[in-house]
Amino acid sequence: MEERRERKMRRLERHRFIVDYLTTNKSADVSFLSEKLNVSEVTVRKDLRQLELDGLLQRSHGGAVLNERLFAEPSFMEKEDRLTGEKTAIAAEAAGLIEDGMTVALSSGTTVGRLARMIKDRTSLTVVTNAMNVASELTGAAGVQVYLTGGYIRPHTFALVGETAENALEGVYTDYIFFGTNGLSFEHGLTTPSMEEARVVRKLIDHAKHVVLLVDHSKFNHTAFYRIAAVDRVHTVITDREAPAEEVARLEAGGIRVIVV
Known part of the structure; x- marks a missing residue:
């Protein structure tokens, strides 16, 4: 149970880093994120897939870009x-x-x-x-x-x-x-x-x-x-x-x- 909770926390921390980075830089490639997060490119791709399903980003060839709709706000x-x-x-x-x-x-x-x-x-x-x-x-x-x-x-x-x-x-x-x-x-x-x-x-x-x-x-x-x-x-x-x-x-x-x- 404790090990599963720790894995979940590490995943959430990676997700926050990816979203924060994209907010500032608009795009990132898989190899860069793999190096920064100290995880495999396979893990990064899984993270990007989940974040895309959550509507936070859009995957592109070799990386991802920020979903600009996150900033959309009605008057x-x-x-x-x-x-x-x-x-x-x-x-x-x-x-x-x-x-x-x-x-x-x-x-x-x-x-x-x-x-x-x-x-x-x-x-x-x-x-x-x-x-x-x-x-x-x-x-x-x-x-x-x-x-x-x-x-x-x-x-x-x-x-x-x-x-x-x-x-x-x-x-x-x-x-x-x-x-x-x-x-x-x-x-x-x-x-x-x-x-x-x-x-x-x-x-x-x-x-x-x-x-x-x-x-x-x-x-x-x-x-x-x-x-x-x-x-x-x-x-x-x-x-x-x-x-x-x-x-x-x-x-x-x-x-x-x-x-x-």
Whole structure:
């Protein structure tokens, strides 16, 4: 069992190196990767085949190139108009977890934005966020104190990112974090097209007692460019009834509470 786990970890480390290298250099050949990873070319080809199946790259003659679709991201308004019923139901369930007097973190995203609208009536609530849309929703709510990080704005998500945003979260701790993701994959974790946004959300996760993922069915078995965190960092997943039953079962088998709405 231990030996199998070690082999899996080595494989994951090779996969991360390959994807990180392609992100910077766009392409790589098998012989180069074999030398860098200190494994045979046969092993490299197996890794590339698996990463291609995962949608992370495209194999080429003698090597591989990065799958540019990993960086594709709809605009905020395009996402706002998708799966509105599912997102509203997920947000409503999440709102039921937020009580007066709590300190909670809310990341960016259209489902989290809906959640913000539903908690304006809370009292003595502190909300930590890097999302302009969340802060805007809660501005003027008498019982809600908003702590908004600095940073520069990502137009696709209205998220504040960068070193300023990350530094603003030093020493800031919350009872809960509620966040979304562009992709949920057991192999590659929770992913987003933006490395900068992933880093901020990861810090929010690391500083929260309870981690809640709000994810509609369209995000399952998808992988974006950069990993926010491993799936096992999540305590509770709230999703909709169209979520793949097999994936829901895997989450539950891993000790994660799954709420289907």
